[in-house]
Amino acid sequence: MKSDRSVTMTERVFDLGAKLIAVLVAIFLVTPILVIFPLSFTSDSLMIFPLPGVSMRWYVDFFTNPVWLTALRNSLMLAVVTMVVATVLGTLAALGLVRLSRGWRSVVSTLLLSPLIVPVIIIGVGTFFYFARLGLAGSFFGLVLAHTVLALPLVVIAVTATLEGFDPNLVRAAYASGASPFPAFWHVTRPLIMPGIATGATFAFITSFDEIVCVIFLGGPEFRTLPRQIWSGAKETVTPTIAVAAVLLVVASVVMTLVVEALRKRAQRLSKGAAT
Structure with a gap:
């Protein structure tokens, strides 16, 4: 005892x-992340503690400054396009991956997930020299391709995890009922793996929205996203407007993370329901 x-x-x-x-x-x-929240409400032009006063002037400055608004618009546009491209390609890759034999699956999955292992700076330098020869350096399309490379593995992981619990007999039943491959996917497979697709899409959006290295290499001098504008502002003129932009990035990431968690719980409920 x-x-x-x-x-x-x-x-x-x-x-x-x-x-x-x-x-x-x-x-x-x-x-360190929470510190920026009170700093964004300071009434002073310097980011110091204790705050001399509380003011919304820097939020007004952010949302009335065309430079910051353009950077925010570029970030949202780039993130949305990257999310769509990476989600479509990642979902197709995951559907093909689960159909491979175990040996080929290991090889192909290693290739697909390699951007998670390679440092982002290496990807940025490599894509810059490669895209420069293709005339894609400094273009929006080149940035979308580079961000898709970074986001694609996350979509593959999310969708593959959902497909692991998917019953292939449901698709066979659809084929037996006379459905062709695309209607069978759209009406049978897609609704059941939608939580994984949505999770991958959310991760793809966050990856592109927060990324700065590839933007510095491939974005050109005129194309500035929100992270790049924060970086430039920190080097040139440090004002509390930078803290406002950082707050927006953090809030967007937290909201997306909460969405991913909600989708994960929904996927668990669906898998339990399918099991019963």
Whole structure:
């Protein structure tokens, strides 16, 4: 009995210690991000603590400044186009991947997921020299292709995870009923894997919206996204407007993360319902 009690006490202490470490790490990672929120409401032209006063002047400056609004519009446009392209290609790749044999699946999945392993700076330099020969450097289409390379593995992972619990007999039943491949996919497969598709699309949007390295290499001097404008502002004139832009990036990422979590829970409910 004493031995069992000592083991239980040890497990409780270990569990409490692990939770404490997790909380401390979370505080360490989140605190620098949270600092920008009060700084965006400062009434001074300098980002200092304690705040001399509270004001919305820098939010007004952001939403009335054509430079920042253009950067926000470019970021949204680039992220939406990248999301659409990466989601379509990633979904098709995942559908083909699950049909391969185990050996070929390992090879192909390694190639598809390699952008997650290669540093972004290497991808930026490589795409710049390659796209320069094709005349795509400095073009919007070149940026879409580069961001699609970064976002595609996330879509493949999300859709493949959903397909792992998919019952292929449902598609066979659709074929037996006379459905051709595309209607069978659209009316049978697509609704069941939609949570994975939506999750991959959300990750693709976040990846493009927050990316800066490829934008610096391929965007050209005139094309500025929100992260690039923040980078330029931090080098040239540091004002609390930069904090406002950073707040918008953080809020957008948090909202998208919450959407992904909601989709994940919905996918779990659907898989449980299909199992029963």
